[in-house]
Amino acid sequence: MKMADLIRLISINCGSSSIKFSILEFFGGKDTIHLKKCEIQQKLLNLKRTLTCKIEEIGTEYGSFYVEDKNHRESTSINFDNHETAINYILEKNNLFQNDENNNNRLSIDIVAHRYVHGGKDFKKPLIISDKHIKKLRTLNGLAPLHNPSNLKGLEIMRHVFPKSRHVCIFDTAFHRTIPLHARLYPLPIYFYDKYDIQKFGFHGISYTFINNLLSLDRKNFKKLIICHIGNGASICAIKAGKSIDTSMGYTPLEGLMMGTRCGSIDPEIPFILKEKLNATDDVILDILNRKSGLLGISKRTYDFKELSERDDKYSKLALKMFSYRIMKFIGQYAASLDGIDALVFTGGIGENSGTLRKEVCKNLSYAGVKINNKKNTEAAEYFQKFNPYGRLNIRNSIKSIESGKIPVFAIHTDEELQMAFEAALTAADA
Incomplete structure (x- = not known):
C-alpha cells in the first residue's frame, strides 16, 4: 500500500446501542511502504488523535451525541433509529463523506480500523477485509450477540461510504489465543470442543495489548x-x-x-x-x-x-x-x-x-x-x-x-x- 505524507485513520467501535469514533493521523512519508516494520512502528509512535465522537442509546428516546477535539467539546441530546443514521450523522457533522471528490474541504481517509469483539477460532490477527470475509464474519454473530452484529453493521456501512479506504478488523479475542489448552477448555465432554469449539476466547484484548505495549515502551x-x-x-x-x-x-x-x-x-x-x-x-x-x-x-x-x-x-x-x-x-x-x-x-x-x-x-x-x-x-x-x-x-x-x-x-x-x-x-x- 503506497502511503501519502499524511496518513489519516478512523477508529470505529460499534456497540449494541453505541458508537465510538476517532480520527487519528501520522506522517508516514512517501516511502513508508519500503520501510521495515520496526521503522513503521517508530513512525506510528507519532500517531495523534484529532477528534473523538460518541453516540449512545441508539434506538431509544434517550439518544445523545458527543464530540470533542483538543479545543472544544459539544454534547447534544438527539435520537437515532439505527446505526446507519448514527454513522451518517457523524460523517456529515465532520465533513467526512468521501463520495464528493471535487470538494477539497472533505478529509480523505486512508485506513478505517474496526473493533470486532469476537473473532472465533479463525481470526487470530488483524485482517484487511474484502467481500469474501463478510460472509464468514456473519457466522460469528451468535458468539457475541450483543456485539458482533453491530460490529458487522458498522463495517458494512463504512465500507460503503469509504470504498477506497483499507478496512482492517482488529479482533478483541486475538490477544488471548496464547492461553494454554488446560486453561482454555471447560470441564465439559471434550466432544463439545472438538465439534462446536466450546472454549474460553476472552475479550478486551485490544486494551490489554495497549497496556502491555505501553509498559514495554516505558521500559517496564x-x-x-x-x-x-x-x-x-x-x-x-x-x-x-x-x-x-x-x-x-x-x-x-x-x-x-x-x-x-x-x-x-x-x-x-x-x-x-x-x-x-x-x-x-x-x-x-x-x-x-x-x-x-x-x-x-x-x-x-x-x-x-x-x-x-x-x-x-x-x-x-x-x-x-x-x-x-x-x-x-x-x-x-x-x-x-x-x-x-x-x-x-x-x-x-x-x-x-x-x-x-x-x-x-x-x-x-x-x-x-x-x-x-x-x-x-x-x-x-x-x-x-x-x-x-x-x-x-x-x-x-x-x-x-x-x-x-x-x-x-x-x-x-x-x-x-x-x-x-x-x-x-x-x-x-x-x-
Missing part, C-alpha cells in the same frame, strides 16, 4: 503482570512474559467478574431454575443475565459506578462491595496461576477514575506485596478524570504509580482506538 517489562480492565464491561487478564495465559471472560463476555448489567460467573444451573420459576423464554433469561444483573440488579437503581459511590443506601453499598470483592478474588486466583505478581494494573473507565475501587480491591492483597499509597491513589483518580487524550501519545502522562509496597501498582489510561489505529496501519502497510 514485567514477567508476571495482572491487568484489571474495569468499566461497564469488566475483565481481568494474567499475562506472563507478554502473553495472555488466562482471562476472566470466557466463550462469551458474560463470564467472569460482576459488571455493570451482567452477572458474571454464577452457578450454571441458576438460569434453568429461573426459567422454570418465571415460566420464561430463553431470551428473557438471557436479558436478565446480560442487561438486568450486576451493579444494576443488586443496587435496584443504576449501573453508574460514580452514582452508586455517592449513595448511602444498603443496596448501593452491597453492590459495590460485591463488585470489588470479585475483582480481588480473581486477582488472587491469577497470582496463583502466575506464581506471584510483578505488577498490578487498573485500567478502563472505572479502573482509571476510581481511587475508591482500587483501594477497596487492594486492601486484602498485602500478603502478595500489594499496597496502595492513599495520596498517590487519590491524585491519580483526579488526574485521569481530567485526562486529555489529544495530540501525540505521551507515555509518562498515561501511567501513574500508586503503590506503597514492594509490588508496583499502576493506574493507566487505556486507549483502544489508538491501539486499533496502530495495528491497522501496520497491517495495511504489510499488504
Whole structure:
C-alpha cells in the first residue's frame, strides 16, 4: 500500500446501542511502504488523535451525541433509529463523506480500523477485509450477540461510504489465543470442543495489548503482570512474559467478574431454575443475565459506578462491595496461576477514575506485596478524570504509580482506538 505524507485513520467501535469514533493521523512519508516494520512502528509512535465522537442509546428516546477535539467539546441530546443514521450523522457533522471528490474541504481517509469483539477460532490477527470475509464474519454473530452484529453493521456501512479506504478488523479475542489448552477448555465432554469449539476466547484484548505495549515502551517489562480492565464491561487478564495465559471472560463476555448489567460467573444451573420459576423464554433469561444483573440488579437503581459511590443506601453499598470483592478474588486466583505478581494494573473507565475501587480491591492483597499509597491513589483518580487524550501519545502522562509496597501498582489510561489505529496501519502497510 503506497502511503501519502499524511496518513489519516478512523477508529470505529460499534456497540449494541453505541458508537465510538476517532480520527487519528501520522506522517508516514512517501516511502513508508519500503520501510521495515520496526521503522513503521517508530513512525506510528507519532500517531495523534484529532477528534473523538460518541453516540449512545441508539434506538431509544434517550439518544445523545458527543464530540470533542483538543479545543472544544459539544454534547447534544438527539435520537437515532439505527446505526446507519448514527454513522451518517457523524460523517456529515465532520465533513467526512468521501463520495464528493471535487470538494477539497472533505478529509480523505486512508485506513478505517474496526473493533470486532469476537473473532472465533479463525481470526487470530488483524485482517484487511474484502467481500469474501463478510460472509464468514456473519457466522460469528451468535458468539457475541450483543456485539458482533453491530460490529458487522458498522463495517458494512463504512465500507460503503469509504470504498477506497483499507478496512482492517482488529479482533478483541486475538490477544488471548496464547492461553494454554488446560486453561482454555471447560470441564465439559471434550466432544463439545472438538465439534462446536466450546472454549474460553476472552475479550478486551485490544486494551490489554495497549497496556502491555505501553509498559514495554516505558521500559517496564514485567514477567508476571495482572491487568484489571474495569468499566461497564469488566475483565481481568494474567499475562506472563507478554502473553495472555488466562482471562476472566470466557466463550462469551458474560463470564467472569460482576459488571455493570451482567452477572458474571454464577452457578450454571441458576438460569434453568429461573426459567422454570418465571415460566420464561430463553431470551428473557438471557436479558436478565446480560442487561438486568450486576451493579444494576443488586443496587435496584443504576449501573453508574460514580452514582452508586455517592449513595448511602444498603443496596448501593452491597453492590459495590460485591463488585470489588470479585475483582480481588480473581486477582488472587491469577497470582496463583502466575506464581506471584510483578505488577498490578487498573485500567478502563472505572479502573482509571476510581481511587475508591482500587483501594477497596487492594486492601486484602498485602500478603502478595500489594499496597496502595492513599495520596498517590487519590491524585491519580483526579488526574485521569481530567485526562486529555489529544495530540501525540505521551507515555509518562498515561501511567501513574500508586503503590506503597514492594509490588508496583499502576493506574493507566487505556486507549483502544489508538491501539486499533496502530495495528491497522501496520497491517495495511504489510499488504
